[in-house]
Amino acid sequence: MLLFAAFVSAIFSVVARDTVKERVFYGLKVFAEFVGIGIALAWILYFLPF
Amino acid sequence: MALRETKDLRGNVAGKNPWLVGVAAWVFPGAGHFLQGRWVRGLIIGGVICGMFAVGLLFGGHLFGLGGKEVGVSKLLQLPPMIANLGTGLLYLICWASGSGFSDSAEYAKLATFEYGNTFLLVAGLLNYLAMLDAFDISVGRKP
Numbered sequence: 001m002l003l004f005a006a007f008v009s010a011i012f013s014v015v016a017r018d019t020v021k022e023r024v025f026y027g028l029k030v031f032a033e034f035v036g037i038g039i040a041l042a043w044i045l046y047f048l049p050f
Numbered sequence: 051m052a053l054r055e056t057k058d059l060r061g062n063v064a065g066k067n068p069w070l071v072g073v074a075a076w077v078f079p080g081a082g083h084f085l086q087g088r089w090v091r092g093l094i095i096g097g098v099i100c101g102m103f104a105v106g107l108l109f110g111g112h113l114f115g116l117g118g119k120e121v122g123v124s125k126l127l128q129l130p131p132m133i134a135n136l137g138t139g140l141l142y143l144i145c146w147a148s149g150s151g152f153s154d155s156a157e158y159a160k161l162a163t164f165e166y167g168n169t170f171l172l173v174a175g176l177l178n179y180l181a182m183l184d185a186f187d188i189s190v191g192r193k194p
Contacts, residue, residue, distance in 0.1 A: 003105065004170065010098050011177045014091050015184045018194055 005034035068189035075182040077139045082185030095181045102174035103141050110158045111167020113142060113151045131168075137175025137182075 013027030067085075075082025080096025083089075114131040136142050145151040151171075158164055187193045 004166075004173070007098050007102050007170075008173065008177065010094060011181065014094050015180055 001038050002035065005031050005038070009034060068186050071189040072182055072186040075185040076137070076178065079139065079141075079178045079181060082182060082189075086185065086188060088188075095178075099138065099174050099178050099181070100141065102170050102177070103138055106167045106170030106174060107145075107151055109163035109167030109170060110161040111151075111164065111169070111171045112154050112158060113145055113171060115146065115152055117152075118154070131172055134172040134175045137178045138171075139178065142175070 009027045009030035012030050013023040017023045017026045071082045071085050074085055078096070079099035080092035080094075083092030083095060113135045114128050115135075116125060116128055116132060118125070118128060120128060161167075184193065
């Protein structure tokens, strides 16, 4: 999941932002969102009985 | 016409062979940006997409095609993932020509990383479509 998030956030940041600073911040934000939402979903699904 | 006269941040006139740039970006990930002189962007895109493709194959994922054993509607269901895989351009075509990566035998399917591998391969193609559109948009002057 971390590898996937790193790859995808790198492409998103390169394509969606123009300056280096913007790319770094946007890439880190997207990476954190991928990982955070992934972990949150994993815990939600863990407690679901079906 | 106005688009053809737009200049990008480097002062280059946009609109030089946008279709060539788009096709190059599809054929080899990052090549579209290389043609525009955007080396860092091209290197990141090429490295990431080739990396995702390699990781997908290493994880035991398989590429989708229409040459499988499926018949009728099942064959049509192979079309959307095949289009996604096809986004990797030459990487997909090399695998198709050499017959590697298309095996969906039980030996691969039982691997714990099989579905992860499929996801990496599919997303690599989709991201290259995104990069291709980015290169095209820059070339026609819609993006700086």
